[in-house]
Amino acid sequence: MIGTITASRLNIRAQPSQQGRKLGEYSLGTLIDITGERSGWFEVLYQGQPAFLHADYVDLVEQPPRLIGRVTANLLNVRQQPDSNSAILGTLTAGSRVELLAQLEGWLEIEFNQGNAYVAREYVDLHPREAPQQGVVDANLLHVRSQPSRQASSLGQLAAGSRVVIESRLGDWFEIPFGNGRGYVAATYIQTLQEAELLTGPIAEDEEEEEDISLAPAQPADEASQLPPLQRLPISGSSQARKVATTWNRYGGLLSRLSDEKQLDVACAVAVLCVESSGKGFEESNRGRMIIRFENHKLWKFWGRQHADDFLNHFRYKTGQTWKRHQWRATQGEEWHKFHGSQRAEWEVLEFARSIDNEAALKSISMGAPQIMGFHHEQIGYPSAEAMFDAFSNDIEAQIRGFFDFFSRTMVQRLQRQDFSSFAGLYNGSGQKQKYGSWIKQHYDTFKQIASR
Numbered sequence: 001m002i003g004t005i006t007a008s009r010l011n012i013r014a015q016p017s018q019q020g021r022k023l024g025e026y027s028l029g030t031l032i033d034i035t036g037e038r039s040g041w042f043e044v045l046y047q048g049q050p051a052f053l054h055a056d057y058v059d060l061v062e063q064p065p066r067l068i069g070r071v072t073a074n075l076l077n078v079r080q081q082p083d084s085n086s087a088i089l090g091t092l093t094a095g096s097r098v099e100l101l102a103q104l105e106g107w108l109e110i111e112f113n114q115g116n117a118y119v120a121r122e123y124v125d126l127h128p129r130e131a132p133q134q135g136v137v138d139a140n141l142l143h144v145r146s147q148p149s150r151q152a153s154s155l156g157q158l159a160a161g162s163r164v165v166i167e168s169r170l171g172d173w174f175e176i177p178f179g180n181g182r183g184y185v186a187a188t189y190i191q192t193l194q195e196a197e198l199l200t201g202p203i204a205e206d207e208e209e210e211e212d213i214s215l216a217p218a219q220p221a222d223e224a225s226q227l228p229p230l231q232r233l234p235i236s237g238s239s240q241a242r243k244v245a246t247t248w249n250r251y252g253g254l255l256s257r258l259s260d261e262k263q264l265d266v267a268c269a270v271a272v273l274c275v276e277s278s279g280k281g282f283e284e285s286n287r288g289r290m291i292i293r294f295e296n297h298k299l300w301k302f303w304g305r306q307h308a309d310d311f312l313n314h315f316r317y318k319t320g321q322t323w324k325r326h327q328w329r330a331t332q333g334e335e336w337h338k339f340h341g342s343q344r345a346e347w348e349v350l351e352f353a354r355s356i357d358n359e360a361a362l363k364s365i366s367m368g369a370p371q372i373m374g375f376h377h378e379q380i381g382y383p384s385a386e387a388m389f390d391a392f393s394n395d396i397e398a399q400i401r402g403f404f405d406f407f408s409r410t411m412v413q414r415l416q417r418q419d420f421s422s423f424a425g426l427y428n429g430s431g432q433k434q435k436y437g438s439w440i441k442q443h444y445d446t447f448k449q450i451a452s453r
Contacts, residue, residue: 004031004032010025010027011025026053037055042058068100071094071096080117092119097182103121134164135164146282158185238446248270254401255273270444271443273403285343295323297323316328321431328349362385369396370399372403380405420441421434423440
């Protein structure tokens with residue numbers, strides 16, 4: 001039997017009793033496999049163990065034709081075949097969305113890296129994919145988040161009256177198309193349209209994103225936010241001008257406060273973020289995942305030296321200019337692949353490297369908007385590269401605060417003097433400090449020009 005949760009949150013208990021130990025909870029609309037029934041309680045399998053749900057809050061349903069899933073494990077292996085001994089193709093983190101192709105005995109067949117793969121059923125919550133609806137934002141300014149959680153990173157914002165297409169509901173959240181991917185908005189701030197009011201055409205471009213509203217005060221309605229500035233900048237002009245204005249509109253409030261603490265001109269912070277990641281911490285077209293850059297020569301340092309033959313079978317780079325010619329391959333017989341320039345490809349090589357040595361792989365990537373390397377985790381207050389990765393993956397504010405925590409006294413002094421090349425030598429390394437310094441200077445000047453109008 002299959003059931004769907006009808007309560008906003010339903011406790012999962014170890015025994016069929018209100019006094020039974022709570023093991024977890026399911027959100028509204030979650031689909032569950034029912035294995036039995038006992039005195040008003042449904043028995044289910046939860047994390048490999050029998051568990052119970054109050055039957056009053058579960059409706060029995062037929063198998064829905066289309067499903068989507070949400071990963072509940074902190075890190076879930078994606079396997080080549082529905083077998084725990086099968087090869088690991090990669091991993092999915094908690095909250096990741098999966099496109100379901102089929103259900104097998106204890107396994108789900110999913111889309112993965114443009115192919116088919118398998119994950120254990122017990123670590124994925126299933127939800128029906130409903131017919132798309134349209135809705136209107138009923139808040140002054142509403143965050144669109146990378147995951148259905150208030151702690152998830154903000155991909156952008158929607159202004160009051162903006163129309164959205166609702167693809168599915170996950171508990172208290174609606175899933176909507178956003179940018180080149182998907183995002184999530186709090187359902188309580190979306191008013192669905194009646195059937196007679198539904199639009200037949202696409203949403204107009206000037207209704208899609210909050211960035212189209214120039215000079216509007218940013219006061220999010222779904223929660224108190226420290227990120228946006230009080231005064232926004234118009235998104236216009238050259239690509240460089242649009243980039244600095246967009247970065248300011250996203251994070252200017254927090255950047256100003258943290259810059260004041262460091263006695264820095266906030267234009268310096270905006271310029272560095274623009275150069276490092278175009279001011280973005282997450283890539284919408286890559287399932288909203290954090291922006292990363294995998295560095296082969298760092299993996300050599302943290303793992304390859306001790307496993308030279310294995311490293312050379314899978315990774316290579318140019319000796320003497322270690323930032324060039326990065327390539328990888330999963331097996332010795334296949335062709336070498338470039339991966340810099342594509343976030344999807346960066347994540348593919350990261351997932352492969354994590355299957356070899358998780359911590360070494362995470363030490364070998366630069367993360368998020370500030371592009372800080374994982375091996376700097378202790379410098380910004382994290383006990384491990386994995387802890388830094390988890391924090392940066394879930395919260396843009398963690399990325400911004402980590403950015404300022406990474407500044408040494410010397411870095412701050414160089415920025416205060418507008419000695420951008422010397423700063424870049426400390427932040428990015430001496431190999432390309434002139435190039436990076438020139439880029440920072442260009443973005444600094446552009447921001448100062450726009451902000452002074």
